Amino acid sequence: MSAGSTGTAGEARHLPSPEELEQMSPEELARLAAELDEVEIVHLGKKFPIPGTRAEKRAERSVALWFTLAALSAVAFIVAFIAWPHEYRSPFEAGYTMYSLYTPVVGATFGFAVLALGIGVIAYVKKFFPDEVSVQQRHDGPSDEIARRTLMAQLTEAGKETGIARRSLIKRSAGAAAGLFGLGVGVAALAPLIRNPWKGGDEAALWVTGWRHAPGETVYLRRDTGVLGEISRVRPEDMEPGAMETVFPFRESERGNDEALLHAQRASDNPVMLIRLRPGTPTIKRKGQEDFNYGDFYAFSKICTHLGCPTSLYEAQTNRILCPCHQSQFLATEYAKPVFGPATRALPQLPITVNSEGYFVARSDFIEAVGPAFWERRP
Numbered sequence: 001m002s003a004g005s006t007g008t009a010g011e012a013r014h015l016p017s018p019e020e021l022e023q024m025s026p027e028e029l030a031r032l033a034a035e036l037d038e039v040e041i042v043h044l045g046k047k048f049p050i051p052g053t054r055a056e057k058r059a060e061r062s063v064a065l066w067f068t069l070a071a072l073s074a075v076a077f078i079v080a081f082i083a084w085p086h087e088y089r090s091p092f093e094a095g096y097t098m099y100s101l102y103t104p105v106v107g108a109t110f111g112f113a114v115l116a117l118g119i120g121v122i123a124y125v126k127k128f129f130p131d132e133v134s135v136q137q138r139h140d141g142p143s144d145e146i147a148r149r150t151l152m153a154q155l156t157e158a159g160k161e162t163g164i165a166r167r168s169l170i171k172r173s174a175g176a177a178a179g180l181f182g183l184g185v186g187v188a189a190l191a192p193l194i195r196n197p198w199k200g201g202d203e204a205a206l207w208v209t210g211w212r213h214a215p216g217e218t219v220y221l222r223r224d225t226g227v228l229g230e231i232s233r234v235r236p237e238d239m240e241p242g243a244m245e246t247v248f249p250f251r252e253s254e255r256g257n258d259e260a261l262l263h264a265q266r267a268s269d270n271p272v273m274l275i276r277l278r279p280g281t282p283t284i285k286r287k288g289q290e291d292f293n294y295g296d297f298y299a300f301s302k303i304c305t306h307l308g309c310p311t312s313l314y315e316a317q318t319n320r321i322l323c324p325c326h327q328s329q330f331l332a333t334e335y336a337k338p339v340f341g342p343a344t345r346a347l348p349q350l351p352i353t354v355n356s357e358g359y360f361v362a363r364s365d366f367i368e369a370v371g372p373a374f375w376e377r378r379p
């Protein structure tokens with residue numbers, strides 16, 4: 001590249017050659033950048049023209065305070081994320097209060113770290129960046145080579161104007177806040193990879209749900225009436241054609257045991273949608289699951305196979321089950337296979353029948369993993 005000229009018609013400007021560019025100081029490069037951008041600085045007032053005043057130190061301390069709070073909050077987040085008791089506890093067990101505080105504590109510490117970091121950056125800009133009023137002409141198209149080369153110098157100069165080089169308190173606190181915050185994000189990202197969800201083989205928590213049978217035990221389909229100890233088992237005549245009910249597992253051994261009843265309702269992989277199709281609705285059944293339904297009644301896991309939201313909506317006109325999170329749709333008449341949206345796997349079907357008492361019962365647990373499709377993959 002050789003020296004040349006640029007500018008609007010009638011105002012040709014001398015452009016430095018690569019050799020001249022190499023010789024230029026950062027200040028000259030920054031000035032050149034402003035000229036090339038046709039920036040006219042109308043007013044430039046430094047916030048602290050005399051370095052080292054008490055006002056400047058006060059401003060520096062207030063910015064550093066926010067970065068320090070962000071760093072402390074990031075540390076608190078990491079400690080809480082790793083060490084706070086997070087395993088499920090029912091309200092009847094010791095440690096329930098600590099367990100129920102896990103999400104608020106992790107959320108609050110992470111949120112405050114982000115907030116304090118953001119406030120620190122904003123406070124730094126407001127307190128130390130010079131008051132500048134500039135006018136720049138607007139141009140179309142990409143920047144040329146020289147403009148790109150001078151941009152870094154311009155940014156460096158802008159940083160120098162704020163005096164960042166000599167503000168070690170702000171540099172140290174901002175570095176600690178950014179570093180610890182990044183560490184916290186890294187810990188949160190790596191944590192799910194550390195535990196082995198397959199530990200336990202076929203008995204691993206990912207393979208069994210509350211619908212699992214113990215020998216000689218009947219697992220009923222029970223609706224949630226809103227009253228914990230009230231047991232309402234579902235019978236075919238309870239539902240109109242085109243209706244849907246959410247049901248949970250129930251065993252007679254759990255009657256009167258509030259803790260077990262609550263656990264059955266709260267366990268994330270237990271909710272099932274019991275759907276009654278309208279009579280005569282044609283269906284396609286999945287190979288090997290031809291007898292999982294009972295007449296027009298079909299029971300599918302309510303946990304979306306995309307990311308695990310509850311697929312709470314059933315549209316009787318189209319026989320579609322809808323997940324409100326990312327709009328996946330599943331066809332109830334075709335073994336709940338996905339027909340729209342990001343889900344790629346059918347909702348697992350629970351094998352059901354009606355026992356001699358006339359109540360719906362589960363014939364076995366699900367025969368595949370419940371929940372996001374990722375978990376279906378065996379190691």
Ligand code: FES
Nearest residue numbers: 304306307323326
């Ligand atoms: S969780 Fe259901 S569509 Fe994403």
